[in-house]
Amino acid sequence: MADKSTPMVYLEGLVKTRSQSESVFELHVPHFTVAPGQMVAIIGESGCGKSTLLDIIALVMAPTRVDRFLVAAGNGGPPADVAAHWATDAEGLLAALRRDSLGYVLQTGGLLPFLNVRRNICLSARIKGVALAAERVESLARRLGVVDCLERMPLSLSIGQRQRVAIVRALVHRPRLVLADEPTAAVDKGRARAIMDDMYALARDESVAVVVVSHDVDLVMDRADTVYTFTTDQLSEQLSRSLCRPLADNNR
Amino acid sequence: MSERTSPIRHIPALAASHLLHEWVMSLCLVVALAAVIAPLFVLLGLKYGTIQTLRERLVEDPIFREIRPTQTQVFSSQWFAELSSWPETGFITPTILPLSSVINVVQNDSGKTKLYDLVPTAPGDPLLLENDGIVPVDGEVVLTTEAALESGIGVGEELIVRVTRSQDGRKEAAESRLRVVAVLDQRAGSLARVYAPLSLVLDVEAYKEGYAAPARGWAGATPEPYLSFDGAVLLLPEPLPAITRTGLIINSGFGRIAELSAIQVRALLGFLPPQDFAAYDLFTPGSPVTISSLRAVDQKLRGRTRALLPYVRDLKVTAAGNTLQPLGLSINAEQAQLLKIPETPWGGYNGNLPECDRLLQALWPSAKGRALTEQTEHREVEVQAAGVGEVAFALHSAGTTSFERPVLPVELLGVLRTGKQRAITFEPDGQCFAMARGGYRGFRLYARSIDDVPVLYNKLRSQGIDVLAEVAAIERIHTLDQGLTRLFLLIALLGLFGGTAVLVASLYAAVERRRRDLGVLRLLGFARRHVFFFPMAQGLMLAVLGLLAGLGGYAVLAGVINQAFAKELAVGEAFCAMPWRYLPVFGFSTLILAVLASLTAAWRATNIDPAEVIREQ
Ligand SMILES: Nc1ncnc2c1ncn2[C@@H]1O[C@H](COP(=O)(O)OP(=O)(O)OP(=O)(O)O)[C@@H](O)[C@H]1O
Numbered sequence: 001m002a003d004k005s006t007p008m009v010y011l012e013g014l015v016k017t018r019s020q021s022e023s024v025f026e027l028h029v030p031h032f033t034v035a036p037g038q039m040v041a042i043i044g045e046s047g048c049g050k051s052t053l054l055d056i057i058a059l060v061m062a063p064t065r066v067d068r069f070l071v072a073a074g075n076g077g078p079p080a081d082v083a084a085h086w087a088t089d090a091e092g093l094l095a096a097l098r099r100d101s102l103g104y105v106l107q108t109g110g111l112l113p114f115l116n117v118r119r120n121i122c123l124s125a126r127i128k129g130v131a132l133a134a135e136r137v138e139s140l141a142r143r144l145g146v147v148d149c150l151e152r153m154p155l156s157l158s159i160g161q162r163q164r165v166a167i168v169r170a171l172v173h174r175p176r177l178v179l180a181d182e183p184t185a186a187v188d189k190g191r192a193r194a195i196m197d198d199m200y201a202l203a204r205d206e207s208v209a210v211v212v213v214s215h216d217v218d219l220v221m222d223r224a225d226t227v228y229t230f231t232t233d234q235l236s237e238q239l240s241r242s243l244c245r246p247l248a249d250n251n252r
Numbered sequence: 253m254s255e256r257t258s259p260i261r262h263i264p265a266l267a268a269s270h271l272l273h274e275w276v277m278s279l280c281l282v283v284a285l286a287a288v289i290a291p292l293f294v295l296l297g298l299k300y301g302t303i304q305t306l307r308e309r310l311v312e313d314p315i316f317r318e319i320r321p322t323q324t325q326v327f328s329s330q331w332f333a334e335l336s337s338w339p340e341t342g343f344i345t346p347t348i349l350p351l352s353s354v355i356n357v358v359q360n361d362s363g364k365t366k367l368y369d370l371v372p373t374a375p376g377d378p379l380l381l382e383n384d385g386i387v388p389v390d391g392e393v394v395l396t397t398e399a400a401l402e403s404g405i406g407v408g409e410e411l412i413v414r415v416t417r418s419q420d421g422r423k424e425a426a427e428s429r430l431r432v433v434a435v436l437d438q439r440a441g442s443l444a445r446v447y448a449p450l451s452l453v454l455d456v457e458a459y460k461e462g463y464a465a466p467a468r469g470w471a472g473a474t475p476e477p478y479l480s481f482d483g484a485v486l487l488l489p490e491p492l493p494a495i496t497r498t499g500l501i502i503n504s505g506f507g508r509i510a511e512l513s514a515i516q517v518r519a520l521l522g523f524l525p526p527q528d529f530a531a532y533d534l535f536t537p538g539s540p541v542t543i544s545s546l547r548a549v550d551q552k553l554r555g556r557t558r559a560l561l562p563y564v565r566d567l568k569v570t571a572a573g574n575t576l577q578p579l580g581l582s583i584n585a586e587q588a589q590l591l592k593i594p595e596t597p598w599g600g601y602n603g604n605l606p607e608c609d610r611l612l613q614a615l616w617p618s619a620k621g622r623a624l625t626e627q628t629e630h631r632e633v634e635v636q637a638a639g640v641g642e643v644a645f646a647l648h649s650a651g652t653t654s655f656e657r658p659v660l661p662v663e664l665l666g667v668l669r670t671g672k673q674r675a676i677t678f679e680p681d682g683q684c685f686a687m688a689r690g691g692y693r694g695f696r697l698y699a700r701s702i703d704d705v706p707v708l709y710n711k712l713r714s715q716g717i718d719v720l721a722e723v724a725a726i727e728r729i730h731t732l733d734q735g736l737t738r739l740f741l742l743i744a745l746l747g748l749f750g751g752t753a754v755l756v757a758s759l760y761a762a763v764e765r766r767r768r769d770l771g772v773l774r775l776l777g778f779a780r781r782h783v784f785f786f787p788m789a790q791g792l793m794l795a796v797l798g799l800l801a802g803l804g805g806y807a808v809l810a811g812v813i814n815q816a817f818a819k820e821l822a823v824g825e826a827f828c829a830m831p832w833r834y835l836p837v838f839g840f841s842t843l844i845l846a847v848l849a850s851l852t853a854a855w856r857a858t859n860i861d862p863a864e865v866i867r868e869q
């Protein structure tokens with residue numbers, strides 16, 4: 001286990017510019033950290049840049065500019081300098097970091113339709129190259145209530161079941177950070193709460209840090225250790241700027 | 253950073269799962285590839301099958317090794333000896349005039365005879381040996397299928413053959429019983445033919461010409477040439493009464509008797525008869541005078557003092573470039589005394605052909621003879637006499653004569669006169685003069701291998717012998733092979749483009765369709781270079797499946813084709829037979845093409861930005 005003081009993710013002075021035809025979107029993140037085992041919630045209205053931030057943390061989107069960007073390496077060694085990796089276009093190293101340290105839950109699950117549930121779950125462990133006991137898959141699946149779906153194809157599952165399977169897949173290979181982008185957006189409120197509860201409980205038990213994106217404040221507020229939110233300014237007709245900051249405790 | 257095991261090794265399984273998941277699409281693709289590959293296999297198979305079949309037939313069927321003369325022409329025994337010594341010659345046997353080379357075969361059912369070709373054969377005859385036959389020895393024959401079917405006589409049975417000739421207006425026939433030792437395969441030819449040793453063929457020819465074949469019990473003349481003359485001069489001390497004269501030409505074979513003046517006698521015989529002698533010319537206009545006619549007249553004149561001297565008119569020989577018109581005289585002591593001329597060293601005419609030594613003599617006119625004989629040490633003069641065929645022989649000088657023309661035995665002139673109507677041969681060490689047989693007028697020649705055919709063909713042509721050979725057939729197969737290869741390459745090129753295009757399009761489409769999934773794979777930790785192999789693996793798998801399906805399709809099609817042509821094919825032959833050594837080449841190039849075809853899709857796959865696609869539905 002890495003030292004508690006070394007953050008899982010450490011971001012400083014991040015700027016991401018996304019432009020589409022005329023309109024330009026600028027995301028500014030002055031400071032962002034995720035400590036090991038910590039629950040971080042990112043909330044904000046639609047279009048404020050939550051998914052953008054999460055994809056940057058997930059190492060699939062290159063920051064336009066960043067002062068420091070560190071991600072704890074899986075082997076407990078010194079944290080990987082992601083900013084440098086992006087600068088040198090070390091895509092292979094980023095991919096290695098992704099499969100070693102990260103788990104990702106997409107809004108729509110992101111299961112591969114051509115693999116059955118079990119193979120979907122096992123895939124993350126397989127490509128990480130770690131041995132995976134069948135019991136672990138079964139127990140995780142049982143905890144999330146999808147143990148009966150293991151041999152089924154993803155398309156035959158309900159949206160909620162898919163999300164639960166996605167959560168199992170994101171956790172099964174023992175990553176140290178799980179990223180979830182509105183994992184419950186497609187299900188009703190009650191079910192969303194249940195899924196969220198399960199994920200949190202599991203993350204705690206596995207001592208995995210979680211960064212969850214949601215526009216549903218109620219769903220994440222009381223569970224999160226830290227909450228980040230955005231303030232958006234429409235600077236001009238074309239340019240909009242979004243600033244991401246930790247939510248002051250007095251606002252909670 | 254852990255690089256325990258590269259995630260790349262999971263790509264093939266994922267790619268396969270994807271193909272399996274979209275199995276309808278994959279199946280269609282495999283079928284499409286098979287539909288390109290199978291015809292190529294079939295085409296290649298057809299090309300090799302037909303060429304192979306044609307070549308094998310060429311190699312197998314001796315007919316393609318045969319070299320046939322286009323015209324009948326006389327070939328000497330030496331020529332045959334020389335030809336058999338050529339390394340390219342596989343087999344050669346002389347043949348005779350086609351018209352003489354026929355035989356009547358008694359049909360089994362009707363008892364009637366039918367005329368079949370009689371073809372000479374000899375040990376090593378490929379036409380027989382390679383068509384289920386064996387080479388017959390004397391007393392045996394081999395039949396073609398047609399001959400056996402028509403005559404109703406099979407292997408082990410007896411074939412009754414008849415040879416017919418008409419002799420002096422009478423029909424004569426000789427018969428032989430021959431054992432059939434083999435019936436040839438249909439391939440050896442569709443005509444009714446009888447293959448027999450050359451000796452039988454020669455005997456048949458001789459019999460037809462009137463000669464005997466004693467070994468077969470066939471009656472006929474001996475091959476000694478008969479004597480023929482233009483007429484005979486009868487010299488008597490006193491004239492014959494008219495009635496006796498007429499009597500001489502009745503039933504003697506002579507047609508006419510005419511009085512001769514002394515000058516006329518000298519023109520015919522070279523000397524003037526004694527004073528007061530009567531001279532008559534006995535002859536038959538338009539016909540030669542034979543020994544029997546002379547004998548008949550001689551009989552009628554018995555008791556009279558006379559000399560009956562046959563003559564040959566206008567016979568020329570050449571010696572050392574000079575044309576000579578010799579006199580034919582054979583005078584015995586009695587005649588010499590009667591006619592007051594010298595006796596000839598070879599004796600008188602007695603109706604027989606003398607021995608060679610006696611026959612080949614000459615008395616040279618004193619002046620001319622010296623000139624001729626001095627050229628040779630042994631006092632021998634080479635002489636050629638033209639006739640049906642030219643004969644050359646050497647004359648011994650027996651002395652000189654006071655006559656102006658060389659004097660030769662009249663029997664020699666009788667032989668040479670016969671030679672003007674019938675071919676005669678002269679063999680110095682053998683039986684002297686003989687009636688020429690029909691002679692070798694052709695040959696049956698087989699080259700050792702098909703590759704020797706052009707060599708032999710050209711050698712014979714350079715000898716001025718016009719021959720036919722299947723040189724063109726070998727050439728044709730070569731041309732066909734080239735044409736088919738070109739056709740195959742052309743179609744292969746088309747197929748190559750088609751198959752590759754199908755693969756390019758579908759692999760690219762699959763990548764486009766599966767953008768999100770590829771993005772998810774990237775998100776899960778696959779690098780760009782890993783997903784690069786996803787379409788490539790799919791391309792290779794589809795190619796392998798397409799190749800297998802193509803092979804299956806080929807097997808079925810080839811089976812159908814070979815079945816359809818089964819009737820034209822011998823056992824072991826196939827019109828459609830792909831040489832398996834081409835399979836690795838085929839497989840390898842298919843895989844290479846599959847890899848090339850997947851490159852665009854692979855490149856597209858690496859360019860997918862996960863952040864862009866993972867939120868797509
Ligand atoms: N591919 C893109 N190119 C350019 N701009 C983009 C692109 N995708 C998103 N944006 C812009 O970036 C901004 C942030 O988008 P993002 O997806 O991060 O918002 P979000 O907070 O996740 O919204 P939501 O709650 O609707 O998911 C938006 O204003 C959007 O218009």
Ligand SMILES: [Mg+2]
Nearest residue numbers: 050051052181
């Ligand atoms: Mg979003």
